[in-house]
Amino acid sequence: MRQRPNYLAGLASLCWLVLIGLPVYVMLGASFQSQSDFGDTGPLGWPAHFTFHNFVYDFQNGFGRYFLNTLVVTVSVVAIVVVLVPPLAFAIVRGIGRRSTRSVFRLFLLGLAVPAQAVIVPMFYVMSEVGLYDNLIGVILPTAAFCLPVCALILTGTMREIAPELFEAMTVDGASTHRVFFQLVVPLSRGGLSTIVVFSALQAWNGFLFPLVLTQSESSKVITLGLYNFRTQYGTNVPGLLAAVLMSTVPILLVYLFARRALIQGLMGVGGK
Amino acid sequence: MVTLAASTRHGQRRRTRRPVGTSAGRPGIAWALPATAFFVLFAIVPLILVAVLSFASWNGLGAPTFNGLDNWNKIFDDPVMIKSLWLSVLLTALGVVVQTPLSILLGVWAAGSERNRAVLSAVFFVPLLLSATAVSILWRSLLDPNFGVPSQMQWLFGDGNLFGSQAGAIGVLVFVSAWQYTPLHTLIYQGATRAIPEVLYQAAAIDGAGRVRQFFNVTLPQLRNAIITSMILMIVGGLTTFDTVLILTQGGPGTDTTISAYYMYDKAFKGFDYGAGAAVALLLVVVATVISLVVVRVSGFDRMAGTQEGVS
Numbered sequence: 001m002r003q004r005p006n007y008l009a010g011l012a013s014l015c016w017l018v019l020i021g022l023p024v025y026v027m028l029g030a031s032f033q034s035q036s037d038f039g040d041t042g043p044l045g046w047p048a049h050f051t052f053h054n055f056v057y058d059f060q061n062g063f064g065r066y067f068l069n070t071l072v073v074t075v076s077v078v079a080i081v082v083v084l085v086p087p088l089a090f091a092i093v094r095g096i097g098r099r100s101t102r103s104v105f106r107l108f109l110l111g112l113a114v115p116a117q118a119v120i121v122p123m124f125y126v127m128s129e130v131g132l133y134d135n136l137i138g139v140i141l142p143t144a145a146f147c148l149p150v151c152a153l154i155l156t157g158t159m160r161e162i163a164p165e166l167f168e169a170m171t172v173d174g175a176s177t178h179r180v181f182f183q184l185v186v187p188l189s190r191g192g193l194s195t196i197v198v199f200s201a202l203q204a205w206n207g208f209l210f211p212l213v214l215t216q217s218e219s220s221k222v223i224t225l226g227l228y229n230f231r232t233q234y235g236t237n238v239p240g241l242l243a244a245v246l247m248s249t250v251p252i253l254l255v256y257l258f259a260r261r262a263l264i265q266g267l268m269g270v271g272g273k
Numbered sequence: 274m275v276t277l278a279a280s281t282r283h284g285q286r287r288r289t290r291r292p293v294g295t296s297a298g299r300p301g302i303a304w305a306l307p308a309t310a311f312f313v314l315f316a317i318v319p320l321i322l323v324a325v326l327s328f329a330s331w332n333g334l335g336a337p338t339f340n341g342l343d344n345w346n347k348i349f350d351d352p353v354m355i356k357s358l359w360l361s362v363l364l365t366a367l368g369v370v371v372q373t374p375l376s377i378l379l380g381v382w383a384a385g386s387e388r389n390r391a392v393l394s395a396v397f398f399v400p401l402l403l404s405a406t407a408v409s410i411l412w413r414s415l416l417d418p419n420f421g422v423p424s425q426m427q428w429l430f431g432d433g434n435l436f437g438s439q440a441g442a443i444g445v446l447v448f449v450s451a452w453q454y455t456p457l458h459t460l461i462y463q464g465a466t467r468a469i470p471e472v473l474y475q476a477a478a479i480d481g482a483g484r485v486r487q488f489f490n491v492t493l494p495q496l497r498n499a500i501i502t503s504m505i506l507m508i509v510g511g512l513t514t515f516d517t518v519l520i521l522t523q524g525g526p527g528t529d530t531t532i533s534a535y536y537m538y539d540k541a542f543k544g545f546d547y548g549a550g551a552a553v554a555l556l557l558v559v560v561a562t563v564i565s566l567v568v569v570r571v572s573g574f575d576r577m578a579g580t581q582e583g584v585s
């Protein structure tokens with residue numbers, strides 16, 4: 001009874017496909033044509049003469065620096081998350097003190113409801129006070145902190161799936177807590193670990209709000225901020241702008257090609273946000 | 274079935290644990306400490322500070338000084354602020370109205386096991402991968418009054434300046450948000466639809482229900498929890514929308530799309546009145562939390578009513 005094609009939903013999904021494809025098509029088309037050609041053919045035209053001039057132009061205007069900064073932020077945020085969350089999730093799932101670990105878990109669940117927008121004013125105040133304003137470290141720390149609730153939720157879910165018998169077997173053999181963690185918990189949580197890596201990387205790569213209010217100078221700009229500035233300063237150079245947008249999305253699309261499963265689970269993690 | 278499995282597992286653990294000793298190989302609270310300290314320092318402390326700063330005056334230099342309720346009086350006396358609250362609610366409501374039916378339709382469709390559906394849903398998720406910045410810039414360029422599509426299709430867009438009127442600007446914001454976030458909600462509905470037991474459809478078919486009746490009498494009621502989850506996400510997300518507004522409309526024309534989150538940014542980081550910004554931020558958190566709680570309470574989500582009574 002469910003085999004009969006569903007024409008209504010099928011039609012809706014085709015319309016949706018066109019709507020998703022349109023901006024992607026315009027982005028690709030515009031990135032590879034000169035500004036004057038773009039003006040002639042309009043946004044929906046396909047380039048007659050392919051050119052890489054826009055990409056060169058972007059690099060001449062600091063794109064390389066932005067790219068490097070974003071990479072530093074992303075790698076650092078992922079590193080912090082990967083170091084902090086597994087022991088936390090282990091303690092929540094297997095901890096001795098039932099009451100204390102439960103209240104820790106509750107704190108992180110509560111944290112899910114706190115939007116980053118709510119804390120930008122005090123964050124600016126704190127980072128100026130401790131001298132981390134306009135410093136990438138000042139961006140990395142809060143970005144990592146706001147990844148923690150979702151990542152903790154994802155990883156505790158994964159660790160709860162580990163059969164209790166395995167823990168018992170290891171303790172009977174006299175394994176220490178550290179050995180249980182490194183030889184049992186970590187290897188068996190690989191799926192969840194890759195999900196939190198992808199999730200936090202995506203959050204860091206696409207982050208805009210913290211860099212916007214916590215950095216200022218050209219040398220500490222990340223890509224998203226660079227795009228924003230680029231738009232306000234050279235708003236008329238649409239091909240140059242769209243080429244930069246294209247370059248900013250390429251790494252994510254590559255990850256999507258190779259790690260689709262982990263990424264989709266990571267995005268469902270955003271669902272918890 | 275799921276709960277049954279979980280309870281036997283707990284039972285087993287309790288039974289086999291006793292002879293071994295309660296704490297051997299188990300982590301102490303110290304294992305949770307680094308992450309908790311980090312989170313408290315960079316998320317909870319700022320949240321407390323936002324409350325403190327909302328009663329203080331600070332212009333970005335020197336030390337904040339307490340000024341009692343001045344900030345609160347100021348923001349509630351500002352007609353732009355009151356307007357921004359209504360605009361936030363309006364944009365959020367429009368987002369829910371546009372995205373919910375669309376994502377239910379797409380999610381139920383994508384839940385099917387056909388190959389073409391799997392491929393198409395892989396494409397559907399692409400907008401979610403892009404930063405809100407990239408998405409907003411892309412659509413801003415596409416809808417630009419001078420270089421964009423509207424200038425070429427005046428039969429459809431009139432004078433082509435979508436950003437020149439309040440209705441046009443709100444329409445663009447709702448559309449772009451829907452473009453970016455519908456895939457997320459589609460994902461939620463896809464997962465929830467796949468979890469509906471086939472038995473229910475078989476039973477409905479035996480009772481002679483057609484596709485439409487099956488959708489309204491089986492699928493939709495079974496998706497109740499997913500609908501609530503997705504609506505709470507839309508409400509919290511909608512009330513805190515910021516990047517999109519900053520890039521697409523800058524709160525304009527005039528203050529016609531200045532929603533509260535943008536008003537907060539504008540007050541604090543453009544007007545250097547950080548105390549007022551903190552007050553607006555606190556207000557937003559409270560409003561979002563209250564609305565979410567009301568949705569949970571009204572829908573009975575907190576009573577955790579199962580949707581699968583009598584199935585197993």
